[in-house]
Amino acid sequence: MVTIRRTSTAHWEGDLETGSGHIGVGRTDLDLPFSLKTRMGGEPSTNPEELLASALSGCYSMSLANELAGNGTPATRITSTSTVHLVQGPDGFGIPTVDLEVAAQVDGVDDDAFQRIATTAHEGCPVSRLFRADVRLTARLVAP
Structure with missing residues (x-):
């Protein structure tokens, strides 16, 4: 059996309403900001x-x-x-x-x-x- 593990990490600071975070995508340098506003509203990011x-x-x-x-x-x-x-x-x-x-x-x-x-x-x-x-x-x- 072959097992391949891939990992990404999210870091969050603050409460849900005013806090924000960053998602690191795998083995890339991609660091994506996210917040409640990017989740529920139209602010750019992910x-x-x-x-x-x-x-x-x-x-x-x-x-x-x-x-x-x-x-x-x-x-x-x-x-x-x-x-x-x-x-x-x-x-x-x-x-x-x-x-x-x-x-x-x-x-x-x-x-x-x-x-x-x-x-x-x-x-x-x-x-x-x-x-x-x-x-x-x-x-x-x-x-x-």
């Missing part, structure tokens, strides 16, 4: 839901490319767009729905075959599976 959507779009595109190549019909271009729905309900905020749309330019495949391949790619995509994952929490209190 938020956890956009990062989830980005992860799903990228992973699904790779999964679909692999399935199409395995079918002998490699894609010329794949564009995947994910929309994460953050909804406030009686028990607080949740993500009940994620929309995943894909447009692919592929020679030699009809729509029925493409739909089947697209579904197989979705079922095999690790990030698609994440939305069904058992999230294990480890909480550690650090002394000031």
Whole structure:
């Protein structure tokens, strides 16, 4: 069994309303600021839901490319767009729905075959599976 671990870190200071933070993305120098205003409003930057959507779009595109190549019909271009729905309900905020749309330019495949391949790619995509994952929490209190 192969296990690959990838890590990103978020740092937050202050309360929810006035605080802010930075998300460090993996092994890159990418450091993205985020706050309640970037999550709920229109301020430029990012938020956890956009990062989830980005992860799903990228992973699904790779999964679909692999399935199409395995079918002998490699894609010329794949564009995947994910929309994460953050909804406030009686028990607080949740993500009940994620929309995943894909447009692919592929020679030699009809729509029925493409739909089947697209579904197989979705079922095999690790990030698609994440939305069904058992999230294990480890909480550690650090002394000031």
